[in-house]
Amino acid sequence: MTVRAVVIDLDGVLYVEDEPVPGAADAVASLRARGLALRFATNTTSRPRRRILERLHRLGFDVAPEELVTPAALAVRRCADRGHRTVALVMKDDLREDFPDLVDGGDAVDAVILGDCGEDFGYALLNRAFRLLMDGAELIALQKNRYWLTPDGLSLDVGPFVAALEYAASTEAFVVGKPAPAFFAAALDGTGVTAAQAAMVGDDVESDVGGALHAGMAGILVRTGKFREESVRAAGIRPTAIIDSIAELPALLDAASQRP
Numbered sequence: 001m002t003v004r005a006v007v008i009d010l011d012g013v014l015y016v017e018d019e020p021v022p023g024a025a026d027a028v029a030s031l032r033a034r035g036l037a038l039r040f041a042t043n044t045t046s047r048p049r050r051r052i053l054e055r056l057h058r059l060g061f062d063v064a065p066e067e068l069v070t071p072a073a074l075a076v077r078r079c080a081d082r083g084h085r086t087v088a089l090v091m092k093d094d095l096r097e098d099f100p101d102l103v104d105g106g107d108a109v110d111a112v113i114l115g116d117c118g119e120d121f122g123y124a125l126l127n128r129a130f131r132l133l134m135d136g137a138e139l140i141a142l143q144k145n146r147y148w149l150t151p152d153g154l155s156l157d158v159g160p161f162v163a164a165l166e167y168a169a170s171t172e173a174f175v176v177g178k179p180a181p182a183f184f185a186a187a188l189d190g191t192g193v194t195a196a197q198a199a200m201v202g203d204d205v206e207s208d209v210g211g212a213l214h215a216g217m218a219g220i221l222v223r224t225g226k227f228r229e230e231s232v233r234a235a236g237i238r239p240t241a242i243i244d245s246i247a248e249l250p251a252l253l254d255a256a257s258q259r260p
């Protein structure tokens with residue numbers, strides 16, 4: 001199989017907090033040198049595109065704005081599709097700049113858009129969102145990851161709070177981030193590469209690997225970031241390949257292209 005496009009998860013694959021994964025920048029450069037289309041896909045909803053790009057550049061990764069795929073952009077698309085204009089942006093202040101054309105606030109909104117609020121997730125914030133949902137707003141979740149890895153250990157991600165609101169309001173969120181199939185399709189937009197010729201590399205066996213496999217792509221799991229042997233077993237998902245880190249990816253793709 002010859003892979004023509006690679007979708008690369010950021011957190012846990014290229015870096016953990018502010019530490020680049022050893023060999024990651026060289027691996028990205030090497031994939032580029034092979035002529036592969038590259039997309040950088042994150043479920044991070046705690047900072048805007050502008051700051052994600054700044055960080056990538058600071059850590060030595062050469063990424064163009066059009067190569068970066070974030071859930072915020074897909075939430076904007078969902079609002080346009082549904083005609084939502086007034087929304088509640090439940091997220092860190094920083095991220096609001098990625099929703100410039102939506103009106104935020106009021107007692108009646110078309111949608112509640114839920115992203116990472118970190119330490120600010122609390123009763124008052126969740127209860128306000130809950131009441132808006134009970135009044136008919138659509139719940140749009142920027143992602144629904146269970147947890148992520150921070151320097152002091154595994155930490156709750158947005159998913160548990162999405163689940164709490166779904167349970168309370170007896171509703172089901174429209175999830176725009178990984179593992180939603182639309183996320184992977186959007187990531188390949190403009191590459192001219194079909195899912196069957198693309199691979200996703202990530203450290204989350206469910207969101208990255210499971211989502212990619214479901215979307216018809218190869219799903220490659222790295223043993224960096226939040227990788228845990230137990231969660232791979234528990235998920236019941238069989239990655240296309242498991243590698244120690246993204247540093248091994250160029251060699252893996254070379255070997256795969258030798259096979260029919």
Ligand SMILES: [Mg+2]
Nearest residue numbers: 009011012203
């Ligand atoms: Mg990750």
